[in-house]
Amino acid sequence: MSTGLTRVWERLPLKKQAAQSGIRVFSQQQPEIEDEEEFRVLNLRTVKQQFQRRREVRRDPVTPPRTNRMAVDQDWTAAWPAPRSFHPASVPLPLRQGFTERGAAAPSKFANAELMKIPNFLHLTPPAIRQQCEAIKKFCSPWPKGLETEAKWQRHFPVEVITTDYLQSLPTIRNLEARRVTISLKLSDLKFDAHARDKFLRLVGDRYNKDTDTVTFVTDRCPLRKQNYDYAMYLLTACYHESFVTEPWEASKSEADMEVYLFERNQSKIAAEGILNWSAKEGDNKISPPPAYAQCVEQLINEGENEYNLAKYKEEVKKMLNV
Amino acid sequence: MNFLKKLVPQVALAEAQLLSRSSIHTSAVCCRVQSGRYRITTKRNRPLTYEMANPPHFIGHRKSWNSWNTSTLEDGLRPSQTAIEDVFIRKFMTGTWHALVCSEVIIKRQHNTIRIAALIRQAITPRKMYFLIGYTEELLSYWMQCPVTLELQTVGDKNDVIFKYI
Amino acid sequence: MLQALKSLRWAQPLRALSTSTAGTQPIVSPKTPAPEPDKLYSKLEIELRGIDPAVLKSYTWFATTAADHLGIEKGKCWSPRKAHHERMTLLKSVHIYKKHRVQYEVRTHFRYMNFHKLTGSTLDTFLEYIERNLPEGVALQASKTELQQIPEHLRQPPEQV
Numbered sequence: 001m002s003t004g005l006t007r008v009w010e011r012l013p014l015k016k017q018a019a020q021s022g023i024r025v026f027s028q029q030q031p032e033i034e035d036e037e038e039f040r041v042l043n044l045r046t047v048k049q050q051f052q053r054r055r056e057v058r059r060d061p062v063t064p065p066r067t068n069r070m071a072v073d074q075d076w077t078a079a080w081p082a083p084r085s086f087h088p089a090s091v092p093l094p095l096r097q098g099f100t101e102r103g104a105a106a107p108s109k110f111a112n113a114e115l116m117k118i119p120n121f122l123h124l125t126p127p128a129i130r131q132q133c134e135a136i137k138k139f140c141s142p143w144p145k146g147l148e149t150e151a152k153w154q155r156h157f158p159v160e161v162i163t164t165d166y167l168q169s170l171p172t173i174r175n176l177e178a179r180r181v182t183i184s185l186k187l188s189d190l191k192f193d194a195h196a197r198d199k200f201l202r203l204v205g206d207r208y209n210k211d212t213d214t215v216t217f218v219t220d221r222c223p224l225r226k227q228n229y230d231y232a233m234y235l236l237t238a239c240y241h242e243s244f245v246t247e248p249w250e251a252s253k254s255e256a257d258m259e260v261y262l263f264e265r266n267q268s269k270i271a272a273e274g275i276l277n278w279s280a281k282e283g284d285n286k287i288s289p290p291p292a293y294a295q296c297v298e299q300l301i302n303e304g305e306n307e308y309n310l311a312k313y314k315e316e317v318k319k320m321l322n323v
Numbered sequence: 324m325n326f327l328k329k330l331v332p333q334v335a336l337a338e339a340q341l342l343s344r345s346s347i348h349t350s351a352v353c354c355r356v357q358s359g360r361y362r363i364t365t366k367r368n369r370p371l372t373y374e375m376a377n378p379p380h381f382i383g384h385r386k387s388w389n390s391w392n393t394s395t396l397e398d399g400l401r402p403s404q405t406a407i408e409d410v411f412i413r414k415f416m417t418g419t420w421h422a423l424v425c426s427e428v429i430i431k432r433q434h435n436t437i438r439i440a441a442l443i444r445q446a447i448t449p450r451k452m453y454f455l456i457g458y459t460e461e462l463l464s465y466w467m468q469c470p471v472t473l474e475l476q477t478v479g480d481k482n483d484v485i486f487k488y489i
Numbered sequence: 490m491l492q493a494l495k496s497l498r499w500a501q502p503l504r505a506l507s508t509s510t511a512g513t514q515p516i517v518s519p520k521t522p523a524p525e526p527d528k529l530y531s532k533l534e535i536e537l538r539g540i541d542p543a544v545l546k547s548y549t550w551f552a553t554t555a556a557d558h559l560g561i562e563k564g565k566c567w568s569p570r571k572a573h574h575e576r577m578t579l580l581k582s583v584h585i586y587k588k589h590r591v592q593y594e595v596r597t598h599f600r601y602m603n604f605h606k607l608t609g610s611t612l613d614t615f616l617e618y619i620e621r622n623l624p625e626g627v628a629l630q631a632s633k634t635e636l637q638q639i640p641e642h643l644r645q646p647p648e649q650v
Contacts, residue, residue, distance in 0.1 A: 060449060062479065083433065083624070085440040085474040098373055098486075099385040107373060111483040113426040114373060116440045116476065117387040119544050119624035124551050133558035136618055140559055140611040141527060150531070157529060157636035167620050167629040168393040169432035170400055171469045189639060191646050233640065241647050383596070388540060391626030396538045397573055397597040399628070431625035438625070 065089035077128040084123070086115040091122065158189040163225060181228040183236065184216040190240060200243035261301040263294040275321070293320050363489045373486040374427050392432040405432070408467060416441060419459050423447070425484045436470045437463070442484055445477045452477075528609030532564070532634040533616070537600040539627040542568070545600040548627060552619045556604055559615055564603030572596040 066089050070079070080090065088095075088109040096106040097114045109115055147153040162182040166175035187208065192200060201208055208215050217235050219228040255265070263269055272289040280286065293316045300309045317323075359379040361371060377386045394405040409430050416428045416439065426442040439459075443452070456473050463471040478484060535552070539545045549566055556563055574594050581589040607615065616631055623629055 059445075062445065083622070085429070085431070085438060085476075087474070087476055099377070099381075107486065111425075111442055111476070111478045112373070113429065113442060113484070114387055116442075116474075117389065117391075117429050118541070119391065119431070119626065121547050121551060121624070124622060126554065129551065129554050130558055132618070133555055136614050137559060139614040141608045142560070143606045143608060144529075147529070153529070153531060153636055157638055159637040159639060160531070161635040161637055163633055163635070165616070165631045165633070167434075167623060167631070168400060169391075169434060169625060169628075170393070171435050171467070173435070175400070185639070190643060193646070196646065237640070237642060240643055244647050383540070388626070391540075393538070393626060393628040395595055396540065396628055397575065433623065433625040 067092040076125060080122045082123055086120050159185045179225050179228055180220045181225060181232055182218045183232040184214050187213050187215055196243040200239055203239045261298055263298050268297055292316055367488055369489050370485045371487055372484050376486045389427045390430045425478055438472045438474055440474045443475045443477050444481060445479050529636040530607045530612050530633050531636050533604040533607055534632040535602040536630040537627055538597050542598045544624055545598055549600055562605045564605050566602045568600040572598045
């Protein structure tokens with residue numbers, strides 16, 4: 001079938017050529033006849049000759065579109081290697097683009113500005129992507145084993161640093177927003193004592209998220225990303241080390257300044273000890289109230305009196321006094 | 324010549340008035356509902372390209388944008404400079420390729436490069452065309468301080484781009 | 490755990506490639522750079538902005554296909570249903586006829602992609618590749634979440650303060 005078609009195609013231009021050559025033979029004969037019959041005019045006044053032949057504009061032959069010569073199984077990635085505006089002579093697809101009234105065909109791909117406007121992905125065909133990815137795969141490295149889940153990688157790499165890159169179509173690659181650095185880590189990954197933890201939370205303020213137990217530092221005051229990162233790490237270090245400093249005036253904290261009730265420094269401990277050591281003599285080891293009792297008293301006062309806390313308090317008191 | 328001398332202060336005054344009034348319309352309302360819309364002629368012989376046949380409110384639906392950049396997007400940087408540069412590029416293109424540009428000049432900005440696409444009439448020899456391409460790219464890249472590429476498509480005749488007559 | 494750390498490949502000198510990323514990267518000196526352990530990124534979030542949603546969709550398809558070929562774990566890829574409209578309302582006439590106005594608007598379509606568990610060299614390669622093929626009129630914004638160990642001086646409480 002295909003061979004038959006090609007034969008027809010070959011025949012057609014041949015026929016045309018033959019027809020053209022016949023005409024040419026005929027037209028060559030004609031001027032001779034005209035020359036004989038031409039009548040010479042007596043030119044008294046030197047009037048410009050009216051029958052001046054118009055100069056033929058010589059046009060260079062326009063080559064047919066490249067798509068005619070393209071093989072069916074050509075390497076398309078070589079024909080269209082890089083991003084480029086659409087060119088109809090290079091794309092062997094019968095594309096049409098444009099809105100028309102009902103019934104009319106959309107404008108064809110030749111001299112169609114709409115197709116030139118829209119960004120095309122002709123250089124990113126699936127084979128091209130595969131080919132390029134295979135070429136750049138040697139620069140990639142696999143994710144290390146043993147860090148598959150989030151829990152695992154958070155055990156070894158608790159600090160998260162978030163940075164952002166911006167890419168826009170501008171003559172400059174700088175973007176002011178790119179300087180911003182966010183550092184976050186879980187508070188449980190840092191080692192604290194009770195006083196240091198309290199002070200650290202006071203220092204960081206609302207940068208601590210109670211629900212997720214994370215501390216987040218966002219820095220953007222320096223012009224460069226590196227500087228902001230260093231500054232965020234400095235903040236973290238400074239807060240951590242500062243939280244272990246105990247100022248001399250902290251010892252003078254009175255009971256009225258306490259935010260929470262502590263069993264250790266309150267009257268109830270002395271009272272409980274008094275009851276437990278009722279019959280003890282001087283020099284004997286003092287019996288201190290059990291930690292479970294201390295905890296339940298703290299809970300009762302800090303959380304308020306509810307049914308559960310009261311019941312637990314009752315249990316503990318009974319247990320302590322061996323009732 | 325004396326009468327001219329008398330006129331000098333008046334002329335100066337008139338000039339000052341003309342200069343004080345800005346001769347450029349800068350308000351956005353001036354190009355309001357009429358821009359990009361064409362009237363029907365009685366003989367129905369006004370040629371329109373596809374771009375002209377669709378009024379501006381069809382941008383993004385029936386026709387596409389002529390300038391592709393990220394400055395107009397939300398939080399885009401230097402929108403005014405980009406717009407001015409685009410106007411300049413359009414003027415330069417239509418002036419350099421005089422009476423040859425058959426469509427709108429399409430300006431695409433990708434990374435730091437500018438790609439300019441247009442439909443050009445085949446009225447000059449390819450040698451001249453190659454010269455003009457080099458000339459335009461060289462001068463524009465010098466002025467814009469970034470690589471400029473011309474991606475032209477040629478049409479044989481002016482009537483090839485005409486979409487309809489109204 | 491030691492095995493895991495050993496299996497981290499050393500960073501390859503890829504820095505010369507990263508020209509289109511905005512930011513500051515340390516420049517590797519030409520004379521035998523000290524081997525530097527590769528970075529780890531738990532997440533790479535890419536935000537695309539553009540005027541044409543179809544272009545963004547094609548680009549997303551390209552990026553996810555490239556991630557498939559490179560063996561990168563894909564996360565959620567989504568886009569908000571409505572575009573962001575920035576409207577300007579002006580008088581139709583020059584200065585009177587207040588009831589007749591004309592409205593101009595610029596729409597910005599968004600699209601988001603997430604990729605998980607990338608090493609430093611993979612991330613640099615992948616990001617470089619997809620950034621180079623970014624079509625015109627699309628802005629890209631890549632947020633990288635880097636994983637780091639706790640610095641030496643924060644592991645133990647300070648002995649003397």
